[in-house]
Amino acid sequence: MFVEVAKMSEIAKGGMKAVEVNGRWIVLCNDNGRIYAIERRCGHMSAPLDMGTLNGYILTCPMHHSQFDITSGEALSEPVPRDFGDEVPPKNMGIYLQNIAMLMSHIKTCDIKTYPVKVEGDSIKVDLELKDCDRLI
Amino acid sequence: MNVESRKKALRYQFEKVVDPLGYKFSPDEELVDFLLEQEVFLERKHGIPYCPCQGLPKDREGRMKLVCPCIPFHREQFDYMKCCWCLLYVHKDVTDTSGLRQIPLSEIPAAGLKRG
Numbered sequence: 001m002f003v004e005v006a007k008m009s010e011i012a013k014g015g016m017k018a019v020e021v022n023g024r025w026i027v028l029c030n031d032n033g034r035i036y037a038i039e040r041r042c043g044h045m046s047a048p049l050d051m052g053t054l055n056g057y058i059l060t061c062p063m064h065h066s067q068f069d070i071t072s073g074e075a076l077s078e079p080v081p082r083d084f085g086d087e088v089p090p091k092n093m094g095i096y097l098q099n100i101a102m103l104m105s106h107i108k109t110c111d112i113k114t115y116p117v118k119v120e121g122d123s124i125k126v127d128l129e130l131k132d133c134d135r136l137i
Numbered sequence: 138m139n140v141e142s143r144k145k146a147l148r149y150q151f152e153k154v155v156d157p158l159g160y161k162f163s164p165d166e167e168l169v170d171f172l173l174e175q176e177v178f179l180e181r182k183h184g185i186p187y188c189p190c191q192g193l194p195k196d197r198e199g200r201m202k203l204v205c206p207c208i209p210f211h212r213e214q215f216d217y218m219k220c221c222w223c224l225l226y227v228h229k230d231v232t233d234t235s236g237l238r239q240i241p242l243s244e245i246p247a248a249g250l251k252r253g
Binding site for chain 1: 139153181183184185196197198
């Protein structure tokens with residue numbers, strides 16, 4: 001069942017807006033006038049995707065810069081490894097960072113959920129009741 | 138990750154960068170496809186889509202100059218060649234790539250004068 005979640009006038013072209021509907025957070029993305037709805041949590045480490053950047057149909061996560069296709073929810077890239085340049089970090093910090101990097105290398109970037117969207121006049125409606133897509137873990 | 142989807146995404150993102158620089162993707166589609174695929178593999182390995190045609194230096198500053206599209210860091214040379222080192226990007230006015238070739242910086246007159 002489609003429910004109204006926002007108004008078209010609330011999301012500029014190229015912009016995003018996070019909304020909570022029945023306890024579930026989703027992000028509405030405006031790709032040049034076309035609205036797509038995706039789950040808010042990144043498929044890598046659950047960062048809020050509305051704080052990332054939208055470049056056409058490609059959404060980049062603000063945390064580790066994994067990219068997603070907002071039209072299908074497909075994960076387009078793995079996170080970008082942190083580059084500290086040629087500077088050697090202090091020993092303790094280096095060990096900590098190595099540990100984090102080792103753990104992160106085991107985290108798979110999953111596709112994210114997408115939801116059907118209908119625009120009626122100024123009203124954006126989303127169907128959140130569609131199958132609870134299985135997350136590929 | 139799907140290689141084809143990533144190639145499409147890289148192409149979409151790079152196009153927006155090279156267009157204002159006066160470049161476009163090479164009309165040789167087969168070559169473009171091959172080079173983008175190599176970049177996808179490099180991105181998987183290093184996390185960054187480096188230029189697939191040049192060796193990666195050890196220093197970070199050098200490596201950053203080889204992140205595709207690397208046109209801004211080699212502008213003089215590529216403008217003279219009318220294409221980038223890989224021939225992935227060509228000047229917008231290029232329709233036939235057969236006459237294009239790689240020219241080392243040392244053979245570019247203007248660059249030589251500047252270094253003079």
